[in-house]
Amino acid sequence: MAACQKSPININPDSGVKKLVLAGNPNVGKSVFFNYLTGLYVDVANYPGTTLDIYTGRYQEWVVYDTPGIYGFSSFNQAEKLICDLILGADLVLNIVNAVTLDRDLFLTRQIIDTGVPVVVALNMGDEAARRGLRIDTAVLSRELGVPVVPAVAVEGKGLKETAAALVQGKPGHPDPAITEQLALWRRQKQFNGTLGAALAAMEDDEIQREKAYYIRRQQVNRVYRAVVTETPVGATIGAKLGCWLLHPAIGLPVLVGVLGLMYWLLGIFVAGDIVDLSKDGLMQGYYEPFIRNLLGPVIAPESVAGRLFFGEYGILTMPFTLLIGLLLPLVLAFYFFLAMLEDVGYLPRMAVLTDRMLKQIGLSGLAVIPFILGFGCVTLATITTRLLPSERERRIAIFLLGLVIPCSAQLGVLTGLLAVLDPALIGLFVVVMLTIFIGVGTIMDRILPGQPADLVLELPPLQWPHLRNVLRKTVVKSMDFLNEAFPLFVGGALVLGSLQVTGLLTRLEVLASPLTVGWLHLPPETARIFIMGMVRRDLGAAALVDMPLASEQAVVALITLTLFVPCFAAAMMIFKERPKKEGLVMWLLIWVIAFSTGGVVAQLLATFESILWTAGLFILFLALLAGIAVFFARLREKGQPVQPMVKG
Amino acid sequence: MTLANAPKGQIIRIVNIRQPLFRSRALGLGLFEGETVVLQEAIPAGPVVIRKNQRELAVGRRLAEDIDVVLVSLEGANRS
Numbered sequence: 001m002a003a004c005q006k007s008p009i010n011i012n013p014d015s016g017v018k019k020l021v022l023a024g025n026p027n028v029g030k031s032v033f034f035n036y037l038t039g040l041y042v043d044v045a046n047y048p049g050t051t052l053d054i055y056t057g058r059y060q061e062w063v064v065y066d067t068p069g070i071y072g073f074s075s076f077n078q079a080e081k082l083i084c085d086l087i088l089g090a091d092l093v094l095n096i097v098n099a100v101t102l103d104r105d106l107f108l109t110r111q112i113i114d115t116g117v118p119v120v121v122a123l124n125m126g127d128e129a130a131r132r133g134l135r136i137d138t139a140v141l142s143r144e145l146g147v148p149v150v151p152a153v154a155v156e157g158k159g160l161k162e163t164a165a166a167l168v169q170g171k172p173g174h175p176d177p178a179i180t181e182q183l184a185l186w187r188r189q190k191q192f193n194g195t196l197g198a199a200l201a202a203m204e205d206d207e208i209q210r211e212k213a214y215y216i217r218r219q220q221v222n223r224v225y226r227a228v229v230t231e232t233p234v235g236a237t238i239g240a241k242l243g244c245w246l247l248h249p250a251i252g253l254p255v256l257v258g259v260l261g262l263m264y265w266l267l268g269i270f271v272a273g274d275i276v277d278l279s280k281d282g283l284m285q286g287y288y289e290p291f292i293r294n295l296l297g298p299v300i301a302p303e304s305v306a307g308r309l310f311f312g313e314y315g316i317l318t319m320p321f322t323l324l325i326g327l328l329l330p331l332v333l334a335f336y337f338f339l340a341m342l343e344d345v346g347y348l349p350r351m352a353v354l355t356d357r358m359l360k361q362i363g364l365s366g367l368a369v370i371p372f373i374l375g376f377g378c379v380t381l382a383t384i385t386t387r388l389l390p391s392e393r394e395r396r397i398a399i400f401l402l403g404l405v406i407p408c409s410a411q412l413g414v415l416t417g418l419l420a421v422l423d424p425a426l427i428g429l430f431v432v433v434m435l436t437i438f439i440g441v442g443t444i445m446d447r448i449l450p451g452q453p454a455d456l457v458l459e460l461p462p463l464q465w466p467h468l469r470n471v472l473r474k475t476v477v478k479s480m481d482f483l484n485e486a487f488p489l490f491v492g493g494a495l496v497l498g499s500l501q502v503t504g505l506l507t508r509l510e511v512l513a514s515p516l517t518v519g520w521l522h523l524p525p526e527t528a529r530i531f532i533m534g535m536v537r538r539d540l541g542a543a544a545l546v547d548m549p550l551a552s553e554q555a556v557v558a559l560i561t562l563t564l565f566v567p568c569f570a571a572a573m574m575i576f577k578e579r580p581k582k583e584g585l586v587m588w589l590l591i592w593v594i595a596f597s598t599g600g601v602v603a604q605l606l607a608t609f610e611s612i613l614w615t616a617g618l619f620i621l622f623l624a625l626l627a628g629i630a631v632f633f634a635r636l637r638e639k640g641q642p643v644q645p646m647v648k649g
Numbered sequence: 650m651t652l653a654n655a656p657k658g659q660i661i662r663i664v665n666i667r668q669p670l671f672r673s674r675a676l677g678l679g680l681f682e683g684e685t686v687v688l689q690e691a692i693p694a695g696p697v698v699i700r701k702n703q704r705e706l707a708v709g710r711r712l713a714e715d716i717d718v719v720l721v722s723l724e725g726a727n728r729s
Contacts (some may be wrong), residue, residue: 207669
């Protein structure tokens with residue numbers, strides 16, 4: 001096991017339990033098999049990299065490991081090293097391969113077989129392969145590899161039972177003779193003692209040996225592919241044609257704008273307006289809150305401390321429920337439904353290709369569009385998703401921008417709802433300021449961080465019709481997760497605010513913060529409580545903004561500041577988890593500074609020039625100046641240092 | 650000619666991948682020297698999308714500039 005790197009998770013369960021590792025290329029449907037075997041739910045989507053962690057569950061006498069998709073297990077990245085350890089220590093590997101992309105997938109299959117572990121192959125997505133005119137001879141494939149091969153269409157539940165039944169027949173396959181020879185030679189040279197798998201992994205850590213082994217393996221895979229696949233030419237499927245069009249700049253970009261516009265309309269206009277009117281004002285404030293007051297009013301005096309804590313302005317029995325169920329749940333449901341459709345159809349990777357050029361400006365590859373879009377759902381989750389980015393540099397930029405600029409679904413809904421009633425010019429100002437911060441901060445980070453943006457290498461999954469069952473299940477699971485996570489924090493937030501109000505501390509805090517809120521941001525003193533709530537959860541802060549009487553200009557300043565304001569408690573914890581502690585702290589403090597500086601600058605500009613156009617223009621100029629200074633110093637530093645050879649990967 | 654400036658819609662053959670690290674990765678992905686692919690789409694100043702055996706792969710512009718290719722149609726013309 002020393003062949004791979006040390007892995008942070010415990011992959012040695014109690015002896016006597018057998019280890020079953022699910023492995024395969026990205027986007028082949030491993031999670032569907034995992035869900036079936038263990039009864040646990042893990043995310044299923046139509047883009048590479050849906051599973052970023054290793055999940056474990058039980059199936060009969062097996063401990064089952066679901067792994068992120070990999071193309072091979074050499075030490076190209078952390079995930080590959082970790083999976084290498086898992087595979088070498090496995091009692092059985094269930095290798096899931098995609099019938100449509102067999103020439104790619106078999107490369108990993110061969111590598112697993114070369115390690116000598118017992119293997120069962122599940123040949124997934126046979127229906128899609130047939131539609132594309134590919135006929136695969138499972139019997140010949142099984143004979144060539146020397147392991148059982150089970151055909152399946154996992155998303156439709158076909159072949160899952162058969163796969164499970166075939167697990168007992170798993171056995172080591174035929175290793176490649178040429179690689180066996182290469183390995184034997186290498187072992188003699190290095191005097192390497194240890195298992196076959198460990199030796200193979202160690203040999204393939206050597207760059208020259210690896211390329212040689214990969215070349216042999218590629219030849220072998222191509223030979224097997226030709227032996228088992230018969231191709232009958234069929235016209236391009238509708239999905240393939242559509243996939244092409246979506247990448248064509250003249251069609252792709254308008255569609256991209258259209259998709260984002262549709263999302264704005266759905267969340268901001270339809271749900272935040274019409275639906276929330278019914279659920280929040282109608283159901284919760286019209287029936288639920290009066291019901292609670294009438295029920296408890298006779299027992300607890302509404303003016304008493306207990307009364308105010310339980311069902312006052314921030315009552316723990318009223319406010320969290322009204323906000324969560326009346327306001328945020330409809331928004332979150334709508335957003336996750338929309339996102340699940342996009343994921344299932346396979347649109348996100350195409351967005352990544354279209355936005356690659358633009359994101360390069362801020363030091364990111366197109367891949368970063370996936371965490372950003374997911375960030376509109378939940379910044380906490382999206383922060384984990386940045387693991388699919390190829391370099392630490394990219395992760396650093398993406399996580400900071402996620403924490404700073406991207407509002408989460410609950411917040412976004414409130415935001416679009418609040419914006420929709422404003423003067424269009426003020427909406428424009430908000431958008432301009434946010435974009436300027438996004439591009440400006442990204443550009444500055446790209447220039448001052450050492451290194452170069454990574455290159456995009458991304459497999460585009462075929463476009464497919466969404467599986468409604470998968471979409472609905474995902475929407476419900478994600479929304480329930482949201483409620484479970486948010487509810488205790490909302491109750492806690494209500495309790496904190498209620499106590500502050502009852503003890504009179506709230507007024508004192510507001511006075512204390514007034515130089516910042518009133519003097520600098522030109523907002524009423526009560527907005528201090530929005531920021532207190534925003535620290536617990538940003539959406540809680542945004543929701544509190546809904547009922548606050550503000551002039552239009554004030555609303556924009558408050559929205560800008562709050563959107564940029566520190567990420568919610570959970571997201572902040574995630575930043576600390578995903579980044580080194582010191583870096584996390586620097587990010588968190590910087591976000592405070594940037595949020596209040598931006599809000600303040602906009603407020604001051606608005607007050608001085610009394611013109612939205614001037615404010616927007618001067619703000620852009622101000623950030624361009626900052627970026628210019630950053631570029632200047634970065635150049636200066638580069639000149640001072642000897643030129644370093646570019647290190648890739 | 651590199652992958653970055655090859656004409657769209659053409660069948661091309663990969664002759665040289667200049668980045669050693671990407672060469673190994675490309676072997677895993679099924680792209681290697683001698684392989685033919687279709688250049689499906691090239692986003693102006695952005696990534697290049699290639700198709701091979703029903704699979705589509707997007708390759709960043711800078712990486713594409715490091716991959717030498719020839720047109721398969723021209724190859725045939727030279728030989729005959």
